[in-house]
Amino acid sequence: MAGGLVSPGFTDAHCHPIQGGLERLRCDLSEESTREGYLAAVKAYADAHPDREWILGGGWAMPAFPGGTPTAADLDTVVPDRPAFLPNRDHHGAWVNSRALALAGIDQRTPDPADGRIERDADGNPTGTLHEGAMALVSRLAPGISAAEYYGGLIEGQRYLHSVGVTAWQDAIVGSYAGMDDPGATYRRAAESGDLRSHVVGALWWERDRGLDQVADLVARREALSGGRFQGSAIKIMQDGVAENFTAAMLTPYLDAEGRETTNRGHSFVEAGALREVVAALDEAGFQVHVHAIGDRATREALDAFERARRENRHHIAHLQVIHPDDVPRFAALGVAANAQALWAYADEQMTELTLPFLGPERGTWQYPFGDLHRAGARLVMGSDWPVSSPDPLQAMHVAVNRTDPERSNGEEGEPFLPEQALELETAFAAYTSGSAWINRRDELDGAGALAPGAAADLVVLDRDPFAGPPSEIGRTRVVSSWIDGEAVYSR
Known part of the structure; x- marks a missing residue:
């Protein structure tokens, strides 16, 4: 292993791989971290997919926007003509543009749902962020995923x-x-x-x-x-x-x-x-x-x-x-x-x-x-x-x-x-x-999760032994290969 480490394969006890995979295949905002970066990514995706009736994807982070709430006005500058629905990275809120708000009939008079909230300005007008159950007011109108x-x-x-x-x-x-x-x-x-x-x-x-x-x-x-x-x-x-x-x-x-x-x-x-x-x-x-x-x-x-x-x-x-x-x-x-x-x-x-x-x-x-x-x-x-x-x-x-x-x-x-x-x-x-x-x-x-005789050979090979180096460098460790039942399913 050239100084690396063989470990039991990791088990993720709480994740959403289909959502994650879809976002990687759609308007993926997970690699950006600023308002400008998000808008540029949305524009690039919209320009590359003029045939898409909706702009769907997500993965933005709340700290990039004042109060953690992006606005429809910002999104309108890059997608003015089609509805956009972009959940944030925790999937407890969504960024929508004015076209999406209009299609859903969300305005000053729209009440908050019992399990969510519409972000509003001082006059009660929706500003473009929908929290929790309010996301469904727009998401129910988006085209179904095949x-x-x-x-x-x-x-x-x-x-x-x-x-x-x-x-x-x-x-x-x-x-x-x-x-x-x-x-x-x-x-x-x-x-x-x-x-x-x-x-x-x-x-x-x-x-x-x-x-x-x-x-x-x-x-x-x-x-x-x-x-x-x-x-x-x-x-x-x-x-x-x-x-x-x-x-x-x-x-x-x-x-x-x-x-x-x-x-x-x-x-x-x-x-x-x-x-x-x-x-x-x-x-x-x-x-x-x-x-x-x-x-x-x-x-x-x-x-x-x-x-x-x-x-x-x-x-x-x-x-x-x-x-x-x-x-x-x-x-x-x-x-x-x-x-x-x-x-x-x-x-x-x-x-x-x-x-x-x-x-x-x-x-x-x-x-x-x-x-x-x-x-x-x-x-x-x-x-x-x-x-x-x-x-x-x-x-x-x-x-x-x-x-x-x-x-x-x-x-x-x-x-x-x-x-x-x-x-x-x-x-x-x-x-x-x-x-x-x-x-x-x-x-x-099958005994997975441990290195022991007779246990399933679900394994991961790391490029170093994180136990041997300083704790400050644990995060630099990278995966060389992953194995399930003794067969490689990933190799760097």
């Missing part, structure tokens, strides 16, 4: 994940969401044809506007979709939104720009009492429950719901941005895995400008407490939430260990963000290998 496009997105998403050493994953939304149709049939087709090389668990989408009557439907879907390398054995519940647009569910209100307490505590998309009933019913049906929780209230509501659940179903909570200190030891006590997106745990502009001022000094220190969770005995698993952020596990592990920007080094990375929450590299590696393989039950299936 079966061939979905299949191409999966193949491209799988190829890209293999290139960063990810050999298995859990798809965190297998259902209709944010302009995407249910990708279950795409996975089933790929599993039957053999094109799906990786073992995948699909988290079937819990429709929050329906009740317990959908449990029977989900059991039937699990049976219909599962086979080969795809298992629809988990359920995804999105309990809240994100902190940057004030939809993450908090125990106490957000602050305003002047540091004064507001009345807004975010959204619990499933009422807490109903969530307990839902989790109990899904647990009884033998599903693993996978909850999106960003705010401390959402995390507490999820933990309360898991109190009576059976551990053998291997439930987990993803994202875990803000956790009240009283709830940290409950993960181990309840047997609930902590699904960490470690790449987010450093002080970028999104953190310093769009998050910390509105959380306040005390609550700001409760963010991404991976160290406390580990010390309290919680089981850690890791994922990327790609295309929300890079799927590269080495970048995420760099942040888990250093709590600094993985793109900077040589003294330019700045002060670590809450360094007391850093992990040892061994712990981070375990979370991305044996930990995430455990959440997908690969330990029972």
